[in-house]
Amino acid sequence: xxxxxxxxxxxxxxxxxxxxxxxxxxxxxxxxxxxxxxxxxxxxxxxxxxxxxxxxxxxxxxxxxxxxxxxxxxxxxxxxxxxxxxxxxxxxxxxxxxxxxxxxxxxxxxxxxxxxxxxxxxxxxxxxxxxxxxxxxxxxxxxxxxxxxxxxxxxxxxxxxxxxxxxxxxxxxxxxxxxxxxxxxxxxxxxxxxxxxxxxxxxxxxxxxxxxxxxxxxxxxxxxxxxxxxxxxxxxxxxxxxxxxxxxxxxxxxxxxxxxxxxxxxxxxxxxxxxxxxxxxxxxxxxxxxxxxxxxxxxxxxxxxxxxxxxxxxxxxxxxxxxxxxxxxxxxxxxxxxxxxxxxxxxxxxxxxxxxxxxxxxxxxxxxxxxxxxxxxxxxxxxxxxxxxxxxxxxxxxxxxxxxxxxxxxxxxxxxxxxxxxxxxxxxxxxxxxxxxxxxx
Amino acid sequence: xxxxxxxxxxxxxxxxxxxxxxxxxxxxxxxxxxxxxxxxxxxxxxxxxxxxxxxxxxxxxxxxxxxxxxxxxxxxxxxxxxxxxxxxxxxxxxxxxxxxxxxxxxxxxxxxxxxxxxxxxxxxxxxxxxxxxxxxxxxxxxxxxxxxxxxxxxxxxxxxxxxxxxxxxxxxxxxxxxxxxxxxxxxxxxxxxxxxxxxxxxxxxxxxxxxxxxxxxxxxxxxxxxxxxxxxxxxxxxxxxxxxxxxxxxxxxxxxxxxxxxxxxxxxxxxxxxxxxxxxxxxxxxxxxxxxxxxxxxxxxxxxxxxxxxxxxxxxxxxxxxxxxxxxxxxxxxxxxxxxxxxxxxxxxxxxxxxxxxxxxxxxxxxxxxxxxxxxxxxxxxxxxxxxxxxxxxxxxxxxxxxxxxxxxxxxxxxxxxxxxxxxxxxxxxxxxxxxxxxxx
Numbered sequence: 001x002x003x004x005x006x007x008x009x010x011x012x013x014x015x016x017x018x019x020x021x022x023x024x025x026x027x028x029x030x031x032x033x034x035x036x037x038x039x040x041x042x043x044x045x046x047x048x049x050x051x052x053x054x055x056x057x058x059x060x061x062x063x064x065x066x067x068x069x070x071x072x073x074x075x076x077x078x079x080x081x082x083x084x085x086x087x088x089x090x091x092x093x094x095x096x097x098x099x100x101x102x103x104x105x106x107x108x109x110x111x112x113x114x115x116x117x118x119x120x121x122x123x124x125x126x127x128x129x130x131x132x133x134x135x136x137x138x139x140x141x142x143x144x145x146x147x148x149x150x151x152x153x154x155x156x157x158x159x160x161x162x163x164x165x166x167x168x169x170x171x172x173x174x175x176x177x178x179x180x181x182x183x184x185x186x187x188x189x190x191x192x193x194x195x196x197x198x199x200x201x202x203x204x205x206x207x208x209x210x211x212x213x214x215x216x217x218x219x220x221x222x223x224x225x226x227x228x229x230x231x232x233x234x235x236x237x238x239x240x241x242x243x244x245x246x247x248x249x250x251x252x253x254x255x256x257x258x259x260x261x262x263x264x265x266x267x268x269x270x271x272x273x274x275x276x277x278x279x280x281x282x283x284x285x286x287x288x289x290x291x292x293x294x295x296x297x298x299x300x301x302x303x304x305x306x307x308x309x310x311x312x313x314x315x316x317x318x319x320x321x322x323x324x325x326x327x328x329x330x331x332x333x334x335x336x337x338x339x340x341x342x343x344x345x346x347x348x349x350x351x352x353x354x355x356x357x358x359x360x361x362x363x364x365x366x367x368x369x370x371x372x373x374x375x376x377x378x379x380x381x382x383x384x385x386x387x388x389x390x391x392x393x394x395x396x397x398x399x400x401x402x403x404x405x406x407x408x409x410x411x412x413x414x415x416x417x418x419x420x421x422x423x424x425x426x427x428x429x430x431x432x433x434x435x436x437x438x439x440x441x
Numbered sequence: 442x443x444x445x446x447x448x449x450x451x452x453x454x455x456x457x458x459x460x461x462x463x464x465x466x467x468x469x470x471x472x473x474x475x476x477x478x479x480x481x482x483x484x485x486x487x488x489x490x491x492x493x494x495x496x497x498x499x500x501x502x503x504x505x506x507x508x509x510x511x512x513x514x515x516x517x518x519x520x521x522x523x524x525x526x527x528x529x530x531x532x533x534x535x536x537x538x539x540x541x542x543x544x545x546x547x548x549x550x551x552x553x554x555x556x557x558x559x560x561x562x563x564x565x566x567x568x569x570x571x572x573x574x575x576x577x578x579x580x581x582x583x584x585x586x587x588x589x590x591x592x593x594x595x596x597x598x599x600x601x602x603x604x605x606x607x608x609x610x611x612x613x614x615x616x617x618x619x620x621x622x623x624x625x626x627x628x629x630x631x632x633x634x635x636x637x638x639x640x641x642x643x644x645x646x647x648x649x650x651x652x653x654x655x656x657x658x659x660x661x662x663x664x665x666x667x668x669x670x671x672x673x674x675x676x677x678x679x680x681x682x683x684x685x686x687x688x689x690x691x692x693x694x695x696x697x698x699x700x701x702x703x704x705x706x707x708x709x710x711x712x713x714x715x716x717x718x719x720x721x722x723x724x725x726x727x728x729x730x731x732x733x734x735x736x737x738x739x740x741x742x743x744x745x746x747x748x749x750x751x752x753x754x755x756x757x758x759x760x761x762x763x764x765x766x767x768x769x770x771x772x773x774x775x776x777x778x779x780x781x782x783x784x785x786x787x788x789x790x791x792x793x794x795x796x797x798x799x800x801x802x803x804x805x806x807x808x809x810x811x812x813x814x815x816x817x818x819x820x821x822x823x824x825x826x827x828x829x830x831x832x833x834x835x836x837x838x839x840x841x842x843x844x845x846x847x848x849x850x851x852x853x854x855x856x857x858x859x860x861x862x863x864x865x866x867x868x869x870x871x872x873x874x875x876x877x878x879x880x881x882x
Contacts, residue, residue, distance in 0.1 A: 007508055007571055009562040033558055036517035036545075041558055044508045044573075067448055067485045072595045073514060073578060074535075074547070076477035091540045094515075096547075099532045099582045104477075106515070106537075106547075117474055117482055121450040130448055132485075137514060137578075141540045154513045 001344065002366075003379040008045045010391050021216055022323035023148030025335050029395045031322075038145025038153035045395065046322065048343040050156070053188060053321050054135055056340060057158050060184040064176045064239045066131040066160055071113050073137055077103035079112040083294045094139045106139035111291045111313060114161045118309065119297035125165045128299065128309070131173055133160030135318060149319045150218070150279070150327075156319040162312045165301060170286055170310035174206050175243040177284045177314040181210050182232035182250070184316070185281060188325055189338030192281060193227050195255040199285075206286035206312070209257065214328035217277030222261045224253035225274045279324045286312040335396030336419050344377040345438050347397040349389070351404035353382045361413065361428060362403050368432055373440040393418065399438075401431060442785065443807075444820040449486045451832050462657055463767035464589030466776050470836045472763075479586025479594035486836065487763065489784035491597070494629065494762050495576055497781065498599050501625040505617045505680045507572040507601055512554050514578055518544035520553040524735045535580045547580035552732045552754060555602045559750065560738035566606045569740065569750070570614055574601030576759060590760045591659070591720070591768075597760040603753045606742060611727055611751035615647050616684040618725045618755040622651050623673035623691070625757070626722060629766055630779030633722060634668050636696040640726075647727035647753070650698065655769035658718030663702045665694035666715045720765045727753040776837030777860050785818040786879050788838040790830070792845035794823045802854065802869060803844050809873055814881045834859065840879075842872060 008030040017034075018024040026032045031046030042050055058068065074096065080086035086093075086105075094106040107113070114132060122130070135158045145153050162173035178194065185192035194208040211221050213228075233246055254268045257278070266273060289308035292298065298306045317324075329336045339345055346369065350362040362378065369376035377397060379388050385404075392400050402414040402423075412425040415434065426434065449471040458475075459465040467473045472487030483491055499509065515537065521527035527534075527546075535547040548554070555573060563571070576599045586594050603614035619635065626633035635649040652662050654669075674687055695709045698719070707714060730749035733739065739747045758765075770777045780786055787810065791803040803819065810817035818838060820829050826845070833841050843855040843864075853866040856875065867875065 005506065005508075007510070007562075007573060033561070035513060035554060035557075036519075036543075039513045039515055039517075041513060041554065042511040043558075044510050047509055047511050050511070065446065067446075068488055069448070069485050070483040070488050070491070072476060072480045072482060074480055074580060074595055076480075078477075094537060094539065096535060096537050098535065099584065102477075113476060113482065116476075117484075120474070121448075132448060139515060143540065154515055 001377050003377060003381050006045075006377070007043060008395070009043070010394060012390075018148065020147050020150065020327070021330055022150060022326035025326055025330060025394070026148055026323070029335060032149065038142055038151070040149060040152060040154075045343045049322055049337070049341055050319065052341045052343075053318060056187050057135065057184055057316060057318065060180050060187070061133050061158070061160065064131065064180045066133045068134060069132055070134045070136060071107070071110050073106055073139070074104050075107045075113055077105055079116055079295065080105065083112050083291060085112070092140045092142065094141045107136075108138055108140045109157075109313075109315075110134070110136075110159055111161065112295065115291040115295040115297050115311070118163055119292070119295055122163070122297075122299055122309075125299055125301050129162065129164045129169055129173060131160055131162045131176070133158060133314075147218075148323055150323040152319065155317065158316040158318050160314045162314070163297075164310045165299070165307070166310060167288075170288070170312055171206065172243070174284060174286050174312050175247050176239050177312070178208065178247050178250075179233055179237060179239070179243050181282050181284065181314075181316070183235075183237070185210060185212065186232040188321065188341050190281070190325060190328060191228070193221070193223055193255050193278070194250055195221065195223070195257055196251070196260065197257075197283065197285075202287050202290065204286065206284075208284050209280050210282035210284075211257065211278035212281050212324045212328055213276045213278055214324065215277060216327045217279045219278060220258045221256070221276055221278035222258075222266070223255035223274050223276070224268055225272055226253050227255055228274060279320075279327060280317070281321055281324050282314075282316045284312070284314045330396070333390070334394035337396045337398055339398050342375070342398050343395070344375040344397050345399060346374060346376045346435070347392045347395070347400045348376055348378040349385075349392055349400055349402045350378070350380055351385045351388070351402065353380060355405045357408050358403050358405055361408060364428075365401060365403070365431065365435060369435050369438075372436055374435055374438045375440070376435075401435075442818050444818060444822050447486075447818070448484060449836070450484070451835060453831075459589065461588050461591065461768070462771055463591060463764035466767055466771060466835070467589055467764070470776060473590065479583055479592070481590060481593060481595075486784045490763055490778070490782055491760065493782045493784075494759060497628050498576065498625055498757060498759065501621050501628070502574050502599070502601065505572065505621045507574045509575060510573055511575045511577060512548070512551050512558075514547055514580070515545055516548045516554055518546055520557055520736065521546065524553050524732060526553070533581045533583065535582045548577075549579055549581045550598075550754075550756075551575070551577075551600055552602065553736065556732040556736045556738050556752070559604055560733070560736055563604070563738075563740055563750075566740055566742050570603065570605045570610050572601055572603045572614055572617070574599060574755075588659075589764055591764040593760065596758065599757040599759050601755050603755070604738075605751045606740070606748070607751060608729075611729070611753055612647065613684070615725060615727050615753050616688050617680050618753070619649065619688050619691075620674055620678060620680070620684050622723050622725065622755075622757070624676075624678070626651060626653065627673040629762065629782050631722070631766060631769060632669070634662070634664055634696050634719070635691055636662065636664070636698055637692070637701065638698075638724065638726075643728050643731065645727065647725075649725050650721050651723035651725075652698065652719035653722050653765045653769055654717045654719055655765065656718060657768045658720045660719060661699045662697070662717055662719035663699075663707070664696035664715050664717070665709055666713055668694050668696055669715060720761075720768060721758070722762055722765050723755075723757045725753065725755045771837070774831070775835035778837045778839055780839050783816070783839050784836070785816040785838050786840060787815060787817045787876070788833045788836070788841045789817055789819040790826075790833055790841055790843045791819070791821055792826045792829070792843065794821060796846045798849050799844050799846055802849060806842060806844070806872065806876060810876050810879075813877055815876055815879045816881070817876075842876075
């Protein structure tokens, strides 16, 4: 993409309405614009990041055998009355009346709808297990939406629902998502720690929040330092095998959110305890037959008896992740994107768009990159070098190739690593080879 | 994907609520389920088709230089009051009041919102032209939703908006979309004819509907037979060049919807006129400064004067296309998918899942296909051959590989073309080579 064509309205000044760094940087980098309180338009740069996050989530969900579908945003109130959540949900639920006076709502989550679908279509234990996910916009009418996409009203969520014959099956489904989430967040460059969460009236220990560590996180969290250095499972993980030992590895160490942490009586020694700030990006939850009972989702087991399906639900805050990644990876100049979710991998800076040799080399790099599927943003504007450097640091692409007339005379161009600001000099051939090494696979 | 794992609840009987063939077949093939009047959940098979259609649209939009963003579904009523459409729109607009009593609405289209974004961010003619598109769910509260996804209430639309300095620029933007639409629909196996549409108070001739020809189409259309055999532009089309001659080629012949056609005084001889049935799948429209005037979208031209931006909008009914493709491509056994949008390219039928040699060959084909990125659905169920044939014809994958014990003894497996029902016999090695020829590129 050429910068002169791209719709990316960057801002030099910090917008006054933004209180946290990710909100400030997303506005300044031209990623989003607010259309009304807590509701945002995703401009091209922001949408590219969102799509890369979606693609990682999709790949990791599919790897577990989960299947993607798409439920609508608008739901009938009827199902929510059956589950008794219509009145319980309060003002956070956006309630709507259609032209015929029927009560509708903008789905804040989908337990009711998916349970209803499954109740109508599945009959036999032979059709289980199933794990169905969708990536769909949700609406929660927050009293005071703030912090940009971190606490918006219209937000994108991946939610899925597992359906099993019995508790053992449900636990395996739960473990699959536990392991899958470790991989998912790690691929986005995040350190996400699973922390035990409330199970409420369901009981048991099958509820975990996944908390990303970031200095500017929304709340305080506590965990054993061993967890900080643990590595998530590799790509070759076989989700059909028993995953209990991996889950046990991660849950053997202490980890607690502020609400759960016992400050006066912490179970581990102080010198092993890490106190950090965190952002919740995922939540997995086993809830047995809570919804299958109220919505009549029953199947025949191998003895021919009708039994309620065992269920769990699993959520990832997709749009929130964009903010969380920025909170965990930025400096005073701007965003520092991990390669896996960067809007473009390489930024190409032409220091003098009036210089023929600069233009020629830049065009050859740009052409090479686009022809070979390397995500590149070419700043081809006629503008000051300082403005271009500042903009490129702000939007945070992992690598910058800097082409200037002085360097070219001496036979080199520069390659800057955004994360550590280190600059290497390369001749044009070396730089071309490096570009090819960044081809999408 | 293995059929035993896939969530695809097919139906043997025609559902009574479905009046048209695409609705019937989408329900029977387990592609969609209605959640409430005019609102559908897309089950895995349906969603795969929808995503393939989206990907074609995205590729063709990007090829023109259009940039993707995403505007929210919920909008504030304020912008619609500025454009005077809030009251005009009537009951089709789903109106919502949030918890603070503010008037909101579920966007039926996005002229207001995109014009507002551009008005705030673009200042100079140097930043034009821009063409911004998004693929987002819309809601129109139809009095009587029907015909499945062909006239639903919540539906997916690709809409984009072009911004130019003057009429000449706007006309070029219009022509780009004209040509792009010809390519887009053609890639989905559709014969889509552009037909002049009303321009209302805007005047001029820059408004075309794209009508897909299908025997079961919703309305009658009329066109010169020359149009039926015209080929859309190839992949190598250069959208930066003047496209007027291509547009002229297509608009030189008579083509009219029922509303526009003059039955008594048709301008072309009867023997050159084709009367057919059609389905509207796209609409492109130039509307000058209608919205930029009311929403204050002005930029400085090269003389330093503030002028209203010239705009056009361009829509494709994305979810509707799934129905339109089925209407134009089916037989009495089921759907016949074009390869480009088929949920899977190949269906593999194991005629006897109790036979060791059948299983072995099927597993080897399945493994070969998945390892090499060939979209394959393997019917590995223990079921009657007749049921498997009927299901596979119903869901309409372009090719079927049929593996039975009798054939294997004689050294062959069968390859059936869904469109013409022709069956070829191949040995296992030939079949493996054929599978590899279907690798996604």
